[in-house]
Amino acid sequence: MSKQLLDYNDIKRVLRRMAHEIIEKNKGTENLCLVGIQKGGVILARRLASQIELIESGRIAVGILDITFYRDDLNTKEEQPVVKRTEIPCTINNKTVVLVDDVLFTGRSIRAAMDALIDFGRPAYIQLAVLIDRGHRELPIRADYVGKNIPTSFNDRVEVFLEEDGKKDKVILVPGL
Amino acid sequence: MFKAKDLLGIKELTTDEIYYILETASGFKDVLQRDIKKVPPLRGKTVVNLFFEPSTRTRISFELAAKRLSADVINLSTTTSSVVKGETLKDTALTIKALGADFVVIRHSSAGVPHFLSRLLNISVINAGDGANEHPTQALLDLFTVLSYKKKIKDLTIAIIGDITHSRVARSNIYAFTKLGAQVRVICPPTLMPAEVKSLGIEIYSNMEEGLKKADVIMTLRLQLERQSKAFFPSLEEYFYLYGLTTERVKLAKDNAIVMHPGPMNRGVEIESEVADGPQSVILEQVTNGLAVRMAVLYLLAGVKK
Numbered sequence A: 001m002s003k004q005l006l007d008y009n010d011i012k013r014v015l016r017r018m019a020h021e022i023i024e025k026n027k028g029t030e031n032l033c034l035v036g037i038q039k040g041g042v043i044l045a046r047r048l049a050s051q052i053e054l055i056e057s058g059r060i061a062v063g064i065l066d067i068t069f070y071r072d073d074l075n076t077k078e079e080q081p082v083v084k085r086t087e088i089p090c091t092i093n094n095k096t097v098v099l100v101d102d103v104l105f106t107g108r109s110i111r112a113a114m115d116a117l118i119d120f121g122r123p124a125y126i127q128l129a130v131l132i133d134r135g136h137r138e139l140p141i142r143a144d145y146v147g148k149n150i151p152t153s154f155n156d157r158v159e160v161f162l163e164e165d166g167k168k169d170k171v172i173l174v175p176g177l
Numbered sequence B: 001m002f003k004a005k006d007l008l009g010i011k012e013l014t015t016d017e018i019y020y021i022l023e024t025a026s027g028f029k030d031v032l033q034r035d036i037k038k039v040p041p042l043r044g045k046t047v048v049n050l051f052f053e054p055s056t057r058t059r060i061s062f063e064l065a066a067k068r069l070s071a072d073v074i075n076l077s078t079t080t081s082s083v084v085k086g087e088t089l090k091d092t093a094l095t096i097k098a099l100g101a102d103f104v105v106i107r108h109s110s111a112g113v114p115h116f117l118s119r120l121l122n123i124s125v126i127n128a129g130d131g132a133n134e135h136p137t138q139a140l141l142d143l144f145t146v147l148s149y150k151k152k153i154k155d156l157t158i159a160i161i162g163d164i165t166h167s168r169v170a171r172s173n174i175y176a177f178t179k180l181g182a183q184v185r186v187i188c189p190p191t192l193m194p195a196e197v198k199s200l201g202i203e204i205y206s207n208m209e210e211g212l213k214k215a216d217v218i219m220t221l222r223l224q225l226e227r228q229s230k231a232f233f234p235s236l237e238e239y240f241y242l243y244g245l246t247t248e249r250v251k252l253a254k255d256n257a258i259v260m261h262p263g264p265m266n267r268g269v270e271i272e273s274e275v276a277d278g279p280q281s282v283i284l285e286q287v288t289n290g291l292a293v294r295m296a297v298l299y300l301l302a303g304v305k306k
Helices: A008-025 A040-055 A108-118 B015-032 B057-068 B089-098 B113-120 B136-150 B168-179 B195-200 B225-230 B236-243 B283-302
Strands: A003-006 A032-037 A061-065 A096-104 A125-133 A145-149 A157-161 A170-174 B046-051 B072-077 B103-108 B124-130 B157-161 B183-187 B203-205 B217-220 B258-260
Touching: A003 A008, A003 A125, A003 A145, A008 A040, A008 A125, A008 A145, A008 A170, A032 A040, A032 A108, A040 A061, A040 A096, A040 A125, A061 A108, A096 A108, A096 A157, A108 A125, A125 A157, B015 B057, B015 B136, B015 B168, B015 B283, B046 B057, B046 B089, B057 B072, B057 B103, B057 B124, B057 B136, B057 B283, B089 B103, B089 B113, B103 B113, B103 B283, B113 B124, B124 B136, B124 B283, B136 B168, B136 B217, B136 B258, B136 B283, B157 B168, B168 B183, B168 B195, B258 B283
Parallel strands: A032 A061, A032 A096, A096 A125, A125 A145, B046 B072, B046 B103, B103 B124, B157 B183, B157 B217, B183 B203, B217 B258
Antiparallel strands: A003 A170, A157 A170
16 A cells, blocks of 8 residues: 655655755855756755745756756666756856755666766756655765655655646655565 | 657658657757757667768768767768678678667668668668658658747648659658648649659649648758759759749748758759748758757667667
């Protein structure tokens, strides 16, 4: 049976805390840019940016990154890739870029995202913010900001639903067979 | 969604597959506008361009597309390969396979050669023009270009002018635009009209003034001068007089109609310079889009399990 991990209010609180952590770690919002990884990360990046803007003055640039062309599983994946939009609104040279994703799992998406990002410039720092860290890393990658750590089995699925996609905010765990 | 290992023709594609290629191509078009225009998905793959007929833009376009995807590219043309020493097509193909190539991009003057290679090889074969049969990537880039200007294909009126009999571009475009629900008209001298087109659900005109009326897209084809000796029409001057695309004739189409040409152009034969360089011309845009479309084709075929 699937289990609910976070509800609407949990997600709200978690994002508020992460916004504070991002500001604290970077001592403000100067040179800060959030980049959401398609698809789940984009909505979260926008929400984090508006949370940060509520706390500190000024606008936070939010970019969108599609990592399809940088994946390492073109030949092994069952379903075929669907390319989505990439939009980096500002120069990322010497900026602190916070990559935002919904679920951190093997780390391969983040590896691809870093490769993709570096083709747009040379950020001073790349940090990583994820709503859920479910473990099972296959690469030496860790997140700087984590909404919630959740122990899972490799075959479980973690599904994130967000209002902007027309669903009620929630995170559920679907156990694998 | 994309199951075949090869791209042999538009005829073999479903509308879903066509839209899938176009959608992927728009992702690559974005890549081509970046400072770093190269992405890594075809790293370690080898693309062989096997051209048995002269071609500049298609070959260069495929070559650059492959390089932008980080593949290695080998170009073989008939004049420099062992074909001049008498090697058969089959042996050339098997040699390329033995070298470890992952893609063969083939152009040949005989229809069906890509299909032959497709059966012979278990690597991806891409048709870059086979005789008077098909030139699928040209039709895909034309669809992409029309879509970017008109935001849809369905219910548009597409007028294709020229040597329909000898044109693989025309044949692929007729398949492509009719599959996606456009109304295709062909305008050509009766001597250059193949019998089969009547079965394709298209309108046929031999008069420019009638055929261009209210068209959304005007696509004029290269007059294949190398076939002029066969006397399908009296002279180039007469062809221009009857079928040349002039400023006045463009005015018969819709005000926002776009003018396309697959290149290379014979200025003053099938198209007037003022039209080719005019505000409605999207001819150079077609070249840019060709690169994005060919990247998409290579990329999607690389993802197919063989």
